[in-house]
Amino acid sequence: MTRRLLLSYLGLALLVLAGLEIPLGFIYARGETSRAAQSVERDASMLAEVTEENIEKGHLDALPDVIGDYATRTGSRVLVTDKQGTVLADSDPGGRTGISLAAQPDIARALTNRPTVTTTSDSDGNDVVSATMPGSSGTTIRGTLRLTYPLSEVTAHIHRIWGALALAGACILAAVALVAFSLARWITRPLRTLEAATSQLADGQLTNPPDATIGPPELRRLAVSFTHTATRLQHLLSSQQAFASEASHQLKTPLAALRLRLENFEPYLDPRAHPSLDEAVGEVERLGRMVQGLLALARLENTATTPEPVDLDAVLTDRVAMWEPLAAEQYVAIDITGPPAGRVWAIPGALEQVIDNLLANALRVSPPSTTITLHRVPGTELHIIDQGPGMSEADRARAFDRFWRSSDTHHDGTGLGLPIVRHLIGASGGTITLHPAPGTGLDAHVRLRPVTPRPRRGPRTAGGGSPLLRPEPRTAAVSRGPRSG
Template structure:
C-alpha cells in the first residue's frame, strides 16, 4: 500500500512537472531563437546602411575590412553583394575566391535585391550544422545599391538551450526526489495503522490477539477503526474463551450423569420381566448414542475454536494404514476394502491427526451402507493448479457400492444431526460435519458424489504440500477421542444414513 500511494504521489508530481517544464522549455527555445534573429537583423540593417554610405562616397575598398571587423565582433560570416549580384566582400578567409562571383540567383540574394529582407535557418556543411542567415537590402529608396548577408552558426545557441533543458530536468528530478521523500514519509504515516491492523487481524485469525493496534497514530478515521477493532477483538476473545471453558466444563459435567444413568439402567436388568428386556436394551442404546452425540458436539466445538497450523502429511501412507486397520471390521460384515493404484509420494496439507479421522469417518459410513459381498474402494489422485491462481490439489475417494443418495440428500448430509429418512442405525449425524470442518481447517473441501454404477463417492480435496497456498486460514484439530485415533471403534457416523 505504501508503494502504491508513493507511486500515485510521484505520478501526479511528474505530470505537473511535465505540464509546467515542457511548455516552458519549448517557449524558451523559441524565444531565444527569435531574440537572436531580431538582434542579427538589426545588426545586418545597420551594417547595410554603413556599406551603402561607403559606396555613395566611393569608398568601396573599405567594404572588405568593414565586413571582417563586423564578423569578428559578432562571430558571423558577412558577405556584401553589389546591385548587380556580384560579391564585393566576404569576411571568411577561405571564401575570398567568391569575391567577384555573381550570386544573384541565390534565393535570399534575389529577394533582398528586390528590396525585401530575408531571415531563416538552413544546414551548412562548412560549419557542420544549422546556421541562421539574415539577408537585408542596403538602400534607403527604391534603388538597392548593395545587399548584406550575415550567417551565424546556431551551435552555441543550441548548446545554451540544451543547458537550459538539462537545468530544467535536474530541477524536476530534485523536486521529484524531495516529493518522494515527503510522499514516503506521509505514506508510511498513513499506512502504519493499516499495517498494525493487518498484523492484529492475522493474530486474531490464529486465535489470540497479542499485539493490539495502537489508537494514537494515523488519521482520525484509522484511529477510530483501530479502537473499534481492538474492542471487537477483545469481545471475540472473551466469547471464545467462554465457549472453550463451557465445552470443557460440559465435557466433565455430562460424562458423570450419563455414566450413572447407564449403570442405573443396567441395575434394572435383574428385576425386569423378560418382556421388558427389549425396552431396556433400547434405552441403553439411546444412552450410548447420547454419549457419542455429546462427545461429537464437544469435539466440533473444540475443533472450531482451535488454531493449529496444517502440516505436511503422506497421503498414500495414511490411506494404506487406515485401510489395514479397518480390514478386520470390514471382514466381519463380508465387505472388502480395496486400495486402488494411488498416486505415490503425494504429500498434502492437513491438521495433525485430521486425515486419519477423515478416513475413519468415511469408512465407517461406507461400511454401514455397503451390502455384504461388495467392496469399498480407496483411491487417490492429483490435480494441477490453474496457472498459479489456484494451488495444486490431491483427491481422496472413498467409494462404496451401497444404495447411494439423491442429490438433495447429498447436500443435506453435511448438516449437523441430519440423518436419511430410511436410516436404521444409531448414528449421531455429526461425522460428516466434522469431516468437512477438518478438511476446511487445511483449506480443503469434501463433497459427496454419485459413484459410477451406483453407490456413493466421498471426495476429499486437500492442497498439495509442495504447492504454494494463496491464503492461510486458522486450522483446528479434534480432541484425543476423535482425531488421530488409530481405533475405528467409536468413530462418529454421519453419512446420509448415520
Template structure:
C-alpha cells in the same frame, strides 16, 4: 497501497511539471531565436548604411576592413555586394571578389529593396546558420547589399543546456516529492497495515497485536477502534462458546457414567418384560456418551493450532483397514484396498487415522452383508494446470447411498438421514471435514457408480519422490473380487484411536 499512493503523487507532480516546463522551454527557444534575429537585422541594417556612406564617398577600399571588424565583433560572416550583385568583400573568403551573386534568392530580394531573413547550411562548416540580407540604400536605387550569417550551434547549445537544467529541476522536484510522498504514504498506510496484520491474526484464531487507535488519519483511527472492539467481542464469544462446549462435555461425563452404572445395577432386579426397555435406555445412554465425546473432540480441534506434516497415506490406509476388517467380518462385509505405490500427503498429526475411522464406521453402518468397502488412492491435480498435485482417498461403499440434498447437509452437526438408525451422533462427518480442512484439503460426498456412497478426501501431495498411482485402481464386488488386492483379516477386534466399534461418530 503505499506504491499506489506514491505513484499517484508522482504522476500528478509529473503532469504539473510537464505542463509548466515544456511550454517554458519551447517559449525560451523561440524567444532566443527571435532575439538573435532581431539583433542581426539591426546590426546588418546599420552596417549597410555605413557601407552605403563609404561607397558614396568613394571609400570602397575601406569595406573589407569594415566588414572584418564587424564580423569579429559579432561573430558573424559578412558579405557585401554592389548594386549588380557582384561581391565587394567576403570575410569568410568563400566568394571571390567580383563574383556575381544576383541570382541567389536573398541577394535578389535585397536588390529589389526588400530584406531577407532565413536559415541555411553554412558552406564552410555544414552547420545550420541564420542569414540576414538587407539593402544598403534609402532611395529607390540600392547601391549595395549586406549579408550577415550567424551559426546557430551556440544558440542550440544554450537551448539544450536550458532543457537539461529544466530536466534536472524536474528530477529534483520528483525526488523530493517521492521522498515526501513516501513518508506521507507510509504514515497513512501504517494503520492499514496494522489492520491487515490484526485481521490475519484474528483469522488464525487469536489477535495478539491489536491495531493502534492513535496513529493515522481520523477515519482510519475510528476504523481501527471499531475493528478492535468487534474483534475483541468476537474473541470473547468464541472463547465462551468453546469453553461452554468443553465444560459441558467434561461435566456430563461423570453423571453419564454414574447413570450407566445405576441402570446396569437394575438388571438383576428387573422382570423379563422390562429387559427390553433397559436395553433401549442403555443404548440411548451410550449414544449420548458418544455425542458428548464427539463434542469434546470437536472443541479440542477448534481450540488447538495444528500444523500439517508429511504422512504416508498408504501406510495409514493399510493400518486402519487391517484394524477395521475384524468389525467388517462380523457384518460379512469385505474391506478392499487396491495395490498402490507409496504416496505422502500433508495432514495434521493423527488426522488421517480419525478421518478413515469415521468414514469406515459410516460405511459399515449402511453396508449390507456380502458387499464390499473399497479404499482407493488416486493422484491427480485440482482444476487448473498451475495448482499443486493432490491425492484423493475414495472410501466407497455399496449401501443405499444418499440423495443430493442429503449429501449437501451431511456435514452439518447433529444432522442424520431420516432413515438412519438411532445410535449415530451426527458428529462424525463434521469432524472429518474439520480435520481435512485443518490439513489443507477438502472432503466431499459423491454418488458411487452402481449405487452406494463415495466419500472423497482430497489432500495436498507432499514431496516429488513418490510415484503416481493408477487412477483406475478401484475394485468392485464381494469376496471373489479380492484377487490381486490386499484383503485384510484381523483375528480379533481392536479399538481405533479411542473409539469403540459403536463409538465412532457415525452420520447416517
C-alpha cells in the same frame, strides 16, 4: 500499498513538473532564437548603412575589411552586392565576387527596399539566421547586405537549459520521493499493524493489538474500533466454546442415569411396550454419541495444533486391521489398493480419526458381499469407495453440515462425523470432497499435503492421538442404511 502511494505521489509530481518545465523550455528556446534573430537583424542594418556609405563614396576596396572584421568576431558570413545584385565582397574565403545574385528571393526583395529575416539551414544542415538588408538612402538603393549567423551556439545554450531543467526536475523528484516514501510509510504503518493483528485473530488469538497512537486520525480510530471488535469477538467465541464444552460435559452424567433408569423399567413393563422402551434407549444412546461429538468438536476448535509428518501407509494398515473383524460380521471386505503414499502432513491423531469415521460411514451402508476400497493415488490422494446406495448431489452438498442427516436416513447417526472429518483434514492442510463411485456407492476423496523428501528421522507409529468416534472392537454389528454425517 506503500509502493502504490509512492508511485501516485511521483506520478503527480512528474505530471506537474512536465506541465511546468516543458512549456518553460519551449518558451525559453523560442525567446533565445527570437533574440538571436533580432540581434542579427540589428547588426545587418548597421552593416548595411556602413557598406552603403562606402559604396556611395566609391570605397569598394574597404568593404572586405569592414565585413571581414565583423565576420571574424562573430563567426558569421557577410555578403555585399551592388544595386544590380552583383557580389562586391564576401567574408567567406570560398565565396566569389562579380557574380550576380539578383535572382535570389532575399536579394531581389532587398533591391526593392524590403528587408528579409529568415531561419533556414545551410548546406551542412545546420540552422542559421539570415538577414538581408537594403543599402539605401531614402528611396535610393545602392546595394544590399546579407548577414548569415549560425545558431549552433544558441542551440547549444538551449540544450544546456534543457539539461538544467531536467536536472532540476530530477532533484525535485528525488526530494518528492523521499518525502512521499516517509509519508507513505507513516500512513501505512497502522495498516501493517492491522494486518498483523488480523492474521493473529485469524489464527484464533489476538496477542498484539494494533497500535492506535500512530498514523492519520482515521486509521487510529479504525485501529481502536478493530481492537474493540476483536476483543468482543474473542470473548463471544470463548463463551460459545466454553458453553458447548461445559454443556456437553454436564449432559453426560444425566444421560447415563436416564439410560439406566429406562433399562430398569424393562421387568415391570408390559411386553408390548418393550419396542417403545428399546427405541427410547436407542435415542438416549444417540444423544450420548451426539454429546461425545460436540465435546470432540469443542476440543478440536479450542486446541491449536500444528501438522506433523505422518506415515499414511502405516495408518491405513493399522486402521484396516482394526475394522476388518467388524466388517467381516457384515460380510464386507476392506481392501487397500494403489502404490504406497508415503508421509503426509497431518495434525497428531487426525488421520486415524478421519479413516475411522469414513470407514464407519462406509460400513454402515455397505450391503453384504461388497468391498470397501481404500485406493491410494500418486500425489498423496486417498479414495475411500463403498458399494452402498450412494448420495444425491444435493445430499453431497450438505453432507458436511453439522447435525445434518439425509431425509431417507434409517440409522442412528449424529450428523457430526463428516464435520469432524472436514475440520481435521482442513487443520492438516488438506481437503475432502464427495463424489459418486463408479456404478453405485460413494467416493470420499481426501487430498493431503505430501512431505517434501528429506532424510527420514524414522517412521511415525500409526495409531497416535485420541480417537473421537473410533468404534469399539467388541461391537457385534453395524446397522445398515443410507449414510449421514
